[in-house]
Amino acid sequence: MDNFSVLGELTPQKFLRDYWHKRPLLIRQAIPGFKPLLSREALCEMAAQDDVESRLITHFDGTWQMQNGPLPRLPSVRKKEWTLLVQGVNLHSDAADALLQRFRFIPDARLDDLMISYATDQGGVGPHFDSYDVFLLQAHGRRRWKISAQDNLDLVEGMPLKILRNFQQEEEYILEPGDMLYLPPHYAHDGIAEGECMTYSIGFRAPPFQELGEAFLQFMADSIDLPGRYADPALTTAKHPAEISRDMISVVATELEKIRFTNDDVTIFLGQYLTEPKANVFFDAPAKPLSPAKFAQAAQKRGVRLSRKTRMLYRGRHVFVNGESFSVGADDKKLLVTMADNRGLSGPEVAMASSDVMEALTLWYEDGWIIVS
Ligand code: SIN
Ligand code: CO
Numbered sequence: 001m002d003n004f005s006v007l008g009e010l011t012p013q014k015f016l017r018d019y020w021h022k023r024p025l026l027i028r029q030a031i032p033g034f035k036p037l038l039s040r041e042a043l044c045e046m047a048a049q050d051d052v053e054s055r056l057i058t059h060f061d062g063t064w065q066m067q068n069g070p071l072p073r074l075p076s077v078r079k080k081e082w083t084l085l086v087q088g089v090n091l092h093s094d095a096a097d098a099l100l101q102r103f104r105f106i107p108d109a110r111l112d113d114l115m116i117s118y119a120t121d122q123g124g125v126g127p128h129f130d131s132y133d134v135f136l137l138q139a140h141g142r143r144r145w146k147i148s149a150q151d152n153l154d155l156v157e158g159m160p161l162k163i164l165r166n167f168q169q170e171e172e173y174i175l176e177p178g179d180m181l182y183l184p185p186h187y188a189h190d191g192i193a194e195g196e197c198m199t200y201s202i203g204f205r206a207p208p209f210q211e212l213g214e215a216f217l218q219f220m221a222d223s224i225d226l227p228g229r230y231a232d233p234a235l236t237t238a239k240h241p242a243e244i245s246r247d248m249i250s251v252v253a254t255e256l257e258k259i260r261f262t263n264d265d266v267t268i269f270l271g272q273y274l275t276e277p278k279a280n281v282f283f284d285a286p287a288k289p290l291s292p293a294k295f296a297q298a299a300q301k302r303g304v305r306l307s308r309k310t311r312m313l314y315r316g317r318h319v320f321v322n323g324e325s326f327s328v329g330a331d332d333k334k335l336l337v338t339m340a341d342n343r344g345l346s347g348p349e350v351a352m353a354s355s356d357v358m359e360a361l362t363l364w365y366e367d368g369w370i371i372v373s
Helices: 012-018 040-047 094-101 209-223 246-256 263-275 292-302 330-342 347-351 355-366
Strands: 025-027 054-060 063-068 082-086 111-119 134-148 171-175 180-183 188-204 304-306 312-315 318-321 324-327 370-372
Touching: 040 054, 040 082, 040 111, 040 188, 094 111, 094 188, 171 180, 209 263, 263 312, 263 318, 263 324, 292 347, 292 355, 292 370, 312 330, 318 330, 330 347, 330 355, 355 370
Parallel strands: none
Antiparallel strands: 025 180, 054 063, 054 082, 082 111, 111 188, 134 171, 134 180, 134 188, 304 370, 312 318, 318 324
8 A cells, every 4th residue: 555645635734734623624535546455254253353342333223222342243234224333453454554554644642543334225323423533534335424513412312322412414425435534523423324335434542631630640659759657746635536637637738749740750651551552452472482582683684563553652761662661761762763653673773772672672572562574
């Protein structure tokens, strides 16, 4: 697959300035001549696996129903109005991973995954909105997208999925294979299959602040340092033995106010948080790993690449891989930055690695985080 823009005539700069988070954009033939990366059968097989997140949505006889995967049995493809959604296809298919990489004009910290939907005629997930931006690339067959900038995002209560109570269609487009629709967060939409179709959603990560806050406090629990212990040398007799004294509250408050965090704490927290693999991700360690010496030899000759499942980010002297953080010196950093940006290193680059980096690469190889090219 070529590496050209997926934005048609638009540069990524113009796209970000004029559309990102602002307004929808339809790009006809964003990927000219696009062919599905996976057959319907391959997608259905993925949905049956335990380590793949999938959902089946049916709208039989006017009733919305949802079933979470694994989905070993699916309705007949001759039956209308059902949709299979398979999340994180990029984790399991090189071609899907390569497609997601074409959206790296958006930083890795924001890029989430490639979801593939398969729908039979008239299938869809109903009128709804998502909380994050999405690119909807038509991969196979045709889909009619109805969209609306409406502010009323009230949902029908008691539904197994998010269905807008009062969807007021404003625009309508029919997408053919290779066409792509970008939608900002909270933009109402309803995609209906016109005959059997497959749509690829390139999704983004937008962690809720509440979730970030809770995770940050857990992270800080491991790093705070509050020496000493509560004491009350001036204690007086209690008139109300069950009452917590004002003095006790104030002593504890003074101590807790000593908890501080710096931008460095936030950096390490965020790097670890953003690279933490999702709960259903399992790395495939090599069945018969090469010895460290043989690995070094092979890696220096052929180079290494990150596993599709590996998340690697960096900031300043901090490098993050799959939820772990490393503080590195300037030379090691240069190499690891190259590795993160290119999702791999060439043989000559590996040959320049320090013994510390070589040791880390060996461990990452043994854990299946990186692969010899
Ligand atoms: C679909 O592909 O059917 C649903 C995608 C979406 O509306 O976000
Ligand atoms: Co949606």
